[in-house]
Amino acid sequence: MTRTDQVIGGRYRVLAELGRGGMGVVWRAEDTFLGRQVAVKEVLSPSGDAARRAMREARSAARLSHPSVVKVFDVVEEDGRPWVVMEYVEARSLHEVIKQDGPLPPERAARVGRQLLSALDAAHRAGILHRDVKPGNVLLAKGDRAVLTDFGIALMEGDATLTRAGGLLGSPAYIAPERFLGERAVPASDLWALGATLYAATSGRPPFHRDDPAAVLGAVLNEEPPIPPQAQALRPVLEGLLRKDPRERMRAGVAEAVLVAILEDRPPRLPPVAHPQATGGGTETTTAIADGPVAGPIAGPVAGPVAATTALSVVPERDGELSWRLGGVLAYAGMALLLLGSLFVLLSSR
Secondary structure, eight states: OOOTTOEETTTEEEEEEEEEOSSEEEEEEEETTTTEEEEEEEEOOOSTTHHHHHHHHHHHHHTOOOTTBOOEEEEEEETTEEEEEEEOOOOEEHHHHHHHHOSOOHHHHHHHHHHHHHHHHHHHHTTEEOOOOSGGGEEEOGGGOEEEOOOTTOEETTSOOOOOTTSOSSOGGGOOHHHHTTOOOOHHHHHHHHHHHHHHHHHSSOTTOOSSHHHHHHHHHHOOOOOOGGGGGGHHHHHHHTOSSTTTSOOHHHHHHHHHHHHTTSOOOOOOEEEEEEETTEEEEEEEOOSSOOOSOOSOOOSSOEEEEEESSOOOOHHHHHHHHHHHHHHHHHHHHHHHHHHHHHHHHO
16 A cells, blocks of 8 residues: 555655546656655556556657646556656546536636647647546646546557456546447547547536436437537537547637637637538538638548539438437446456356
């Protein structure tokens, strides 16, 4: 058991606990060699891939140099467990701020969101996905400096995917729909999680908050989140980032431009919304014109040939809705099978 004054790796003296979660405990520590304070994450997972996860975090974050990304300095092993040594940021998490002070005003949330968008854009350009963007992984320091932390389950291009046995890595209320349906995480998945984070920042809870995890899954796949009155100023960004289809999801650059417009108290330039349709010659994207000036595409790349046309109304999405509902039913069935399998293993072991 870790104790204060314990020295990790022959160099880092533990001073106090900063917080804990499912994967580990974060301690404030002193780097006795350089004479500075650092944050040290003790990885608690008993699984054999704990060391690989820690190394992945170090490799991922070490590739990034951005004011809104926590710096990783070192990884050491102590008591058979890996410890990740990071920049110490004197701050509260966004989760703590919401819990202690209440939801953020839209302008403050827009400032935080703009910084996080910039951090994610830098990560994505470096080939890194975070995969666990949520209020608990956002630090708010002095002057509302927003810092994204815990790249512990980040995915770098070329790395094998790491998952917990029997489930996804991440927090259900902040997991994008496509990941529930078994698809690989993509940059748009991080943006969906950011949209859910900004929703929680302005409303006090995530957009698909439910008491039961299965209900959360069903809501993520099949329901549209109501935008609360206090978050109306951020409606274009929230609705754009929380689109079910990652191909229709608002891009980082567009979202940042809209947040800048909100901060400058001027009408945002909303781009057209692409609705992919299957056609005999490939994929056709029909575009609905949004209110306000058009400022470029909102959707991510679509596989196959693309023919862009313009319509004055939104294309009906009955087939899309049916597929999402079918996905929800299949997801529920999968969870039921997992529970039955766990029960069988438990009874067999007796």
